[in-house]
Amino acid sequence: MKQTVYNFSAGPATLPHSVLEQAQNELLDYKGNGVSVMEISHRGAIFMDILHRAEQSLRDLLNIPNNYKVLFLQGGASTQFSMLMLNLTRGFDTVDAVISGNWSQIAAAQMGKLLPTKIHIAASNESQHFLSVPPISNWQPSHNAAFLHFASNETVHGLQYHILPSQVAEAPLISDMSSDILSREINVADFGVIYAGAQKNIGPAGATIVIIREDLLDRAHADIPDVWCYKSHSAKDGMYNTPATYSIYMAGLVFDWIKQQGGVTAMQKINAKKADLLYQTIDQSSGFYKNNIDVASRSQMNVIFHTASPKLDELFVKEASKSNLKTLKGYKLLGGMRASIYNAMPLQGVETLCQFMHEFARKNS
Numbered sequence: 001m002k003q004t005v006y007n008f009s010a011g012p013a014t015l016p017h018s019v020l021e022q023a024q025n026e027l028l029d030y031k032g033n034g035v036s037v038m039e040i041s042h043r044g045a046i047f048m049d050i051l052h053r054a055e056q057s058l059r060d061l062l063n064i065p066n067n068y069k070v071l072f073l074q075g076g077a078s079t080q081f082s083m084l085m086l087n088l089t090r091g092f093d094t095v096d097a098v099i100s101g102n103w104s105q106i107a108a109a110q111m112g113k114l115l116p117t118k119i120h121i122a123a124s125n126e127s128q129h130f131l132s133v134p135p136i137s138n139w140q141p142s143h144n145a146a147f148l149h150f151a152s153n154e155t156v157h158g159l160q161y162h163i164l165p166s167q168v169a170e171a172p173l174i175s176d177m178s179s180d181i182l183s184r185e186i187n188v189a190d191f192g193v194i195y196a197g198a199q200k201n202i203g204p205a206g207a208t209i210v211i212i213r214e215d216l217l218d219r220a221h222a223d224i225p226d227v228w229c230y231k232s233h234s235a236k237d238g239m240y241n242t243p244a245t246y247s248i249y250m251a252g253l254v255f256d257w258i259k260q261q262g263g264v265t266a267m268q269k270i271n272a273k274k275a276d277l278l279y280q281t282i283d284q285s286s287g288f289y290k291n292n293i294d295v296a297s298r299s300q301m302n303v304i305f306h307t308a309s310p311k312l313d314e315l316f317v318k319e320a321s322k323s324n325l326k327t328l329k330g331y332k333l334l335g336g337m338r339a340s341i342y343n344a345m346p347l348q349g350v351e352t353l354c355q356f357m358h359e360f361a362r363k364n365s
């Protein structure tokens with residue numbers, strides 16, 4: 001019997017075992033067509049069916065209203081930083097940005113390169129070293145901004161907005177949900193745009209999901225090339241150019257899997273249980289493990305922690321890996337450890353990690 005390996009990678013991240021098995025079964029011969037999904041035309045009936053079913057499943061899972069378009073683009077979440085600017089700032093001179101950690105900070109910096117639009121920092125917790133998210137009640141949006149951008153979950157710093165904003169600004173809210181989309185219930189109608197790279201909580205890298213309110217498609221600068229234009233992609237039913245076909249197929253399988261688990265509501269419950277277990281293990285370790293994030297801002301997806309020294313952290317990561325608990329090394333900026341426990345990480349994986357943490361603390365205190 002192969003030993004069960006639990007992979008805590010922040011992204012590309014672990015996928016549901018049953019989804020990988022189904023993909024394996026269908027790899028050489030997709031549903032009796034004699035060819036792989038990777039080898040078929042993106043405009044043919046077979047792939048169009050895969051795409052339409054994936055979109056419908058996502059709509060079902062997130063209750064996406066009819067006046068929102070769903071696009072499966074490429075280029076990762078990073079490409080969206082500039083697509084948002086090109087597509088949504090015509091007639092505006094300012095964009096509001098909330099800085100809550102590494103990713104929202106990068107987003108604001110990159111958005112700011114597309115002159116002449118100014119970036120107004122509506123809130124930032126950088127001076128407090130990103131140990132909590134800037135409270136929504138402290139956000140100071142400007143008047144007449146094209147949109148307000150924030151990240152619902154900070155993958156590197158291990159922070160998350162447990163309660164999402166609604167109606168905080170006149171401008172549409174845009175959220176980078178790359179690392180927590182589909183992990184909990186959201187009200188899509190509160191947002192102008194939601195976007196996410198697939199490789200954390202959806203599927204393999206390559207597909208980037210953009211959920212956009214229809215009326216915002218008309219805010220694009222007139223002179224942008226079609227490949228950067230949401231409206232062009234939308235007008236061609238997602239087939240302006242070749243999409244990431246295999247990634248979309250895999251995303252569709254993951255959406256079906258989430259449905260089988262009971263949908264986003266069920267995922268939210270189990271995700272809370274997993275995160276509680278892990279934070280409890282940290283908090284009840286008599287100081288052996290530490291997570292300094294304000295409790296109300298702790299991410300349920302990316303749990304960061306460290307021991308008393310970088311040397312001991314290194315030993316932890318090494319021994320954990322030997323025990324089939326993989327990719328626990330923290331992000332290079334922060335050191336320590338990071339356990340990413342997205343939807344596809346089973347409760348048993350977190351339980352096994354907690355057991356290992358108890359043992360390791362006992363042996364090394």
Ligand SMILES: *Cc1c(COP(=O)(O)O)cnc(C)c1O
Pocket residue numbers: 011075076077078079103151153154155176177178179197198200
């Ligand atoms: C990973 C990540 C990104 C960057 O995604 P790419 O697909 O690599 O461009 C952006 N934002 C958040 C919140 C992320 O977790």
